[in-house]
Amino acid sequence: MNSFHIRRLPHYDLIDHPTFLPWRLAGTLPGRIFCSKTTAGEAFLAMDRLLDNPRIGPLHLGQAEIANMVVDAIRNRNGRAYQMHNYVVMANHVHLLITPRVAVPKLMQSLKRFTAREGNRMLGLTGRPFWQDESYDRLVRNDAEFRRIANYIEMNPVRAGLAATPEEFRWSSAWPINNLPTTHLHDIVGQVANLRTDCQSVHPGAARTLAANRAIHRDAQSPIEMNPVRAGLAATPVQRMAD
Numbered sequence: 486m487n488s489f490h491i492r493r494l495p496h497y498d499l500i501d502h503p504t505f506l507p508w509r510l511a512g513t514l515p516g517r518i519f520c521s522k523t524t525a526g527e528a529f530l531a532m533d534r535l536l537d538n539p540r541i542g543p544l545h546l547g548q549a550e551i552a553n554m555v556v557d558a559i560r561n562r563n564g565r566a567y568q569m570h571n572y573v574v575m576a577n578h579v580h581l582l583i584t585p586r587v588a589v590p591k592l593m594q595s596l597k598r599f600t601a602r603e604g605n606r607m608l609g610l611t612g613r614p615f616w617q618d619e620s621y622d623r624l625v626r627n628d629a630e631f632r633r634i635a636n637y638i639e640m641n642p643v644r645a646g647l648a649a650t651p652e653e654f655r656w657s658s659a660w661p662i663n664n665l666p667t668t669h670l671h672d673i674v675g676q677v678a679n680l681r682t683d684c685q686s687v688h689p690g691a692a693r694t695l696a697a698n699r700a701i702h703r704d705a706q707s708p709i710e711m712n713p714v715r716a717g718l719a720a721t722p723v724q725r726m727a728d
Contacts, residue, residue: 508620509578513542547576566592574656
């Protein structure tokens with residue numbers, strides 16, 4: 486089942502299809518004007534770099550107690566609302582790669598509402614927004630983009646200078662957890678293939694896990710590259726990011 490809706494940004498939701506969901510704390514970016522020629526990938530990368538080197542705005546997720554709460558909320562929904570692939574909780578934003586089992590707006594409302602309530606409780610705040618009201622969401626186009634996004638997410642702390650390797654950052658799917666199942670790429674290919682027009686299959690070897698993919702594309706290129714409308718991107722390049 487799929488759906489399309491528009492708030493300030495257009496959103497295209499598809500259940501059982503890998504989806505990239507980045508979102509941030511309220512007040513973390515100023516209103517910014519992007520050139521009309523700015524692609525989705527360029528806009529995303531510019532915003533993510535600003536978030537990784539914050540000069541304004543809250544850094545609540547940098548507190549271990551709050552970061553742990555967000556990680557627990559993400560992991561606790563794995564297997565019910567979605568199949569979780571990769572995530573990272575940075576000081577002021579979150580990246581999540583999942584295959585949703587329910588509508589994305591429903592699962593995001595639940596996740597953000599719970600973590601906002603708990604986060605504000607931990608901070609002793611009332612009546613203040615915790616998360617930015619709206620965020621990007623992107624349908625993953627193919628297995629190459631899936632690998633690129635997975636790698637981008639887990640390399641985020643390394644690019645930001647917070648860890649030497651992805652596995653050293655505690656608030657990430659790269660952090661070794663014995664009771665988490667390993668996600669293999671061949672579990673994803675069948676889901677992605679339905680929206681592909683021309684792609685190569687991924688080898689279904691059991692040894693090819695997402696951990697191996699962290700060695701691919703370790704530069705800071707954006708995981709989002711094509712025109713968002715043609716690529717099925719749920720959120721187009723933003724002309725103005727308003728808090």
